[in-house]
Amino acid sequence: MLEVRDLRKTYGSVAAVDGVSLDAGRGEILGLLGPNGAGKTTTVSIIAGLVRADSGQVRIDGKPLAGDTDPIKRQLGLVPQDIALYDELSAHDNLTLFGALYGISGAPLRLAVAAALELVGLADRARDKVSAYSGGMKRRLNMAAALLHDPQVLLLDEPTVGVDPQSRNAIFENLVTLRERGKTLVYTTHYMEEAERLCDRLVVIDHGKVIAAGTLQDLYRMLPASNLLAIELEHPDRPLELDELAALPEVRSVARSNGVLKIGVSDLARETSAVLAWLGAHGHSCRHLESERANLETVFLTLTGRSLRDS
Amino acid sequence: MNTAFFAMVRTDMRLYFGNRKALLIHVAAPIAIASFFGYVFGGAGGGSETSRIPVLIVDLDSSPVSRAVAANLAAEKALAVESSTLEEARDKVRKGKASAALSIPQGFGVAAANALFRGENKPEIGVLFDPSHAAEAGMVKGILMGSVMQAVSREAMSGAGGRASLDRSLRDLEADRDMAPADKRPLTDLLGSLRRWNDYNQNRRAAGESPIAAGVTVPFTTREEAITARQDQPYNSYAHAFAGMAVQFILFMGIDVGIGMLLLRQRGLWRRFRAAPLSRAVLLSSRAASAAVISMLILMVVFGFARVVFGVRAEGSFGGFLLICAAFSLMTASFGLLIAALGNSPEAARGLSILATLLMVMLGGAWVPAFLFPQWLQRLTLFVPTRWAVDGLDAVTWRGLGLASALAPTAVLLGSAALFGVVAVWRFRWEAD
Numbered sequence: 001m002l003e004v005r006d007l008r009k010t011y012g013s014v015a016a017v018d019g020v021s022l023d024a025g026r027g028e029i030l031g032l033l034g035p036n037g038a039g040k041t042t043t044v045s046i047i048a049g050l051v052r053a054d055s056g057q058v059r060i061d062g063k064p065l066a067g068d069t070d071p072i073k074r075q076l077g078l079v080p081q082d083i084a085l086y087d088e089l090s091a092h093d094n095l096t097l098f099g100a101l102y103g104i105s106g107a108p109l110r111l112a113v114a115a116a117l118e119l120v121g122l123a124d125r126a127r128d129k130v131s132a133y134s135g136g137m138k139r140r141l142n143m144a145a146a147l148l149h150d151p152q153v154l155l156l157d158e159p160t161v162g163v164d165p166q167s168r169n170a171i172f173e174n175l176v177t178l179r180e181r182g183k184t185l186v187y188t189t190h191y192m193e194e195a196e197r198l199c200d201r202l203v204v205i206d207h208g209k210v211i212a213a214g215t216l217q218d219l220y221r222m223l224p225a226s227n228l229l230a231i232e233l234e235h236p237d238r239p240l241e242l243d244e245l246a247a248l249p250e251v252r253s254v255a256r257s258n259g260v261l262k263i264g265v266s267d268l269a270r271e272t273s274a275v276l277a278w279l280g281a282h283g284h285s286c287r288h289l290e291s292e293r294a295n296l297e298t299v300f301l302t303l304t305g306r307s308l309r310d311s
Numbered sequence: 312m313n314t315a316f317f318a319m320v321r322t323d324m325r326l327y328f329g330n331r332k333a334l335l336i337h338v339a340a341p342i343a344i345a346s347f348f349g350y351v352f353g354g355a356g357g358g359s360e361t362s363r364i365p366v367l368i369v370d371l372d373s374s375p376v377s378r379a380v381a382a383n384l385a386a387e388k389a390l391a392v393e394s395s396t397l398e399e400a401r402d403k404v405r406k407g408k409a410s411a412a413l414s415i416p417q418g419f420g421v422a423a424a425n426a427l428f429r430g431e432n433k434p435e436i437g438v439l440f441d442p443s444h445a446a447e448a449g450m451v452k453g454i455l456m457g458s459v460m461q462a463v464s465r466e467a468m469s470g471a472g473g474r475a476s477l478d479r480s481l482r483d484l485e486a487d488r489d490m491a492p493a494d495k496r497p498l499t500d501l502l503g504s505l506r507r508w509n510d511y512n513q514n515r516r517a518a519g520e521s522p523i524a525a526g527v528t529v530p531f532t533t534r535e536e537a538i539t540a541r542q543d544q545p546y547n548s549y550a551h552a553f554a555g556m557a558v559q560f561i562l563f564m565g566i567d568v569g570i571g572m573l574l575l576r577q578r579g580l581w582r583r584f585r586a587a588p589l590s591r592a593v594l595l596s597s598r599a600a601s602a603a604v605i606s607m608l609i610l611m612v613v614f615g616f617a618r619v620v621f622g623v624r625a626e627g628s629f630g631g632f633l634l635i636c637a638a639f640s641l642m643t644a645s646f647g648l649l650i651a652a653l654g655n656s657p658e659a660a661r662g663l664s665i666l667a668t669l670l671m672v673m674l675g676g677a678w679v680p681a682f683l684f685p686q687w688l689q690r691l692t693l694f695v696p697t698r699w700a701v702d703g704l705d706a707v708t709w710r711g712l713g714l715a716s717a718l719a720p721t722a723v724l725l726g727s728a729a730l731f732g733v734v735a736v737w738r739f740r741w742e743a744d
Contacts (some may be wrong), residue, residue, distance in 0.1 A: 048586045050586060068591060078583065080582045083579065086326065093322075093325075146583075
């Protein structure tokens with residue numbers, strides 16, 4: 001449904017998007033995962049026609065997107081990162097305006113507004129001014145505003161920023177419903193938990209480049225280890241030869257983030273003791289240790305040497 | 312496309328008219344301020360009394376002549392005359408409580424009568440004036456001239472002091488060896504005749520009768536006629552005040568349009584608009600259209616109030632009035648787009664655009680009529696579109712001029728609208744967030 005080929009966009013000497021390619025099919029949620037500033041929003045902006053790419057191509061249903069008034073834009077719905085609503089108007093009036101932007105009017109517009117409000121659970125608050133809404137309600141309405149023209153592809157740019165868990169769950173339920181209706185969803189986030197929970201496939205972006213793509217299982221298969229040891233040292237300032245630690249046969253990866261040593265291992269029972277023994281032999285004592293299963297954080301750490309949260 | 316265009320226009324207007332603060336600033340404020348200025352500058356009758364110039368008289372002479380001068384000045388309706396001491400007069404002029412003070416020196420009456428015929432040893436009247444009221448001081452000097460001539464010539468022709476002066480002048484003339492006899496004779500005849508005329512009037516006064524034809528008078532009067540829309544149509548100063556204030560506050564509305572677009576960008580709404588399959592022309596023109604319609608409505612409400620309450624009418628071409636209003640509304644809309652295009656942020660844009668607006672309004676003659684500017688500035692302000700708006704509205708309201716007088720202002724305003732619009736489209740940052 002959505003094909004993106006070799007998108008490039010530079011601002012001055014900075015390559016915001018550097019050869020990004022991706023595909024998303026019907027009934028699929030594609031996650032764009034990356035730290036802040038990785039190029040996710042620029043990529044989405046290019047796909048939505050807001051920003052002109054220096055090179056590359058965007059195709060919707062096989063047709064290239066060209067120009068501001070290209071009718072193919074009707075196939076796209078954009079949920080911006082900001083809450084792009086008129087606070088002074090009611091939810092109903094906001095949606096009526098945004099539906100009209102796509103040329104919908106009269107009874108079809110009324111039906112579309114009612115359906116969108118119903119989907120996001122705001123039908124009973126339709127006549128309230130947006131200024132009276134909670135942050136979570138605004139986020140849901142922000143999404144509803146992109147659905148009025150029944151787009152085939154929905155571009156969601158960090159749609160859950162700053163919302164409470166309850167509203168986040170409500171949004172996720174809406175997205176799952178849309179997927180079930182056969183919509184294509186492109187979901188940008190820097191929350192790995194969201195990406196893991198929601199997305200069918202993932203594209204990991206860093207510094208404008210795609211550094212990994214595939215299903216969660218595909219990405220996990222890229223990892224040298226299935227578990228991650230997080231070790232807090234008693235004296236984190238004391239010198240530590242990371243290369244020497246990484247050279248141990250039991251160790252798959254080593255990184256240090258915010259004073260915490262993160263070590264990839266496969267067999268927790270056997271390899272943990274080897275790591276602790278090495279640390280003890282080198283004069284380090286362990287204040288705290290915990291293990292976790294490999295996740296997207298581990299993937300990003302392995303691919304970039306940096307933590308997703310710290311980037 | 313039409314659906315989107317009209318939906319955006321409708322939303323803008325709804326937001327605007329739902330904003331009480333904006334209405335208060337753009338509609339109520341110009342009405343209130345224009346009402347005040349209109350009243351201050353003469354009101355609707357045109358003949359209402361303007362403020363009198365405060366003048367102090369320091370009479371150190373206390374002669375019949377000096378008292379007559381003071382009385383003549385006090386009789387002038389343009390002056391508010393009070394007696395004073397020299398110290399008090401200097402103090403009041405310094406403090407701005409009087410525009411000028413006239414100090415009549417001791418012996419002025421005699422000296423002035425002597426100098427009347429011989430032009431020698433003229434006495435000096437001190438004129439203390441407030442430099443910030445120099446024009447008023449000039450006017451006071453002109454009035455003083457007439458008053459002194461009347462008082463001194465009257466004394467010469469009918470007063471005892473005048474008779475003494477005539478006698479002295481005749482004696483001096485007789486004793487003058489430098490003057491040729493042929494020149495002396497006619498002057499001696501003239502002074503002799505005046506002496507006899509003085510005697511005659513003195514005798515009448517002794518007999519309890521008034522002197523006749525004593526002294527020179529100003530040999531003309533004036534008939535004043537304010538040239539307005541029609542004969543006997545008084546000048547309505549509310550017309551200019553409402554034109555100026557409407558122009559000013561509608562430009563403020565234009566600023567709000569520009570700032571509003573920058574806020575749309577800041578709030579992410581612009582991304583939503585841009586994501587729709589709409590041309591840039593539709594996106595910008597819908598903004599411009601709503602701003603122009605709002606501007607036109609404000610003009611109609613403000614001038615409607617002026618008409619109902621103060622009788623301000625389009626005494627000339629009503630079509631011309633509508634043309635100028637429409638052209639100014641379009642210019643305001645383009646001005647708003649220009650602010651949106653050039654402004655980096657709402658906060659930064661607001662300060663600069665208010666400054667630009669105040670300059671345009673001031674140079675356009677909305678506060679102070681442009682004819683008070685120096686000539687070079689008057690020529691310069693021809694490049695300021697607000698000058699054309701104010702002058703054009705003046706022309707078709709109180710001046711009562713026809714459609715032709717509205718064409719040039721309309722053309723200039725439309726030209727300005729086009730120029731602002733082109734620059735706005737050229738500089739608009741379509742891709743910025």
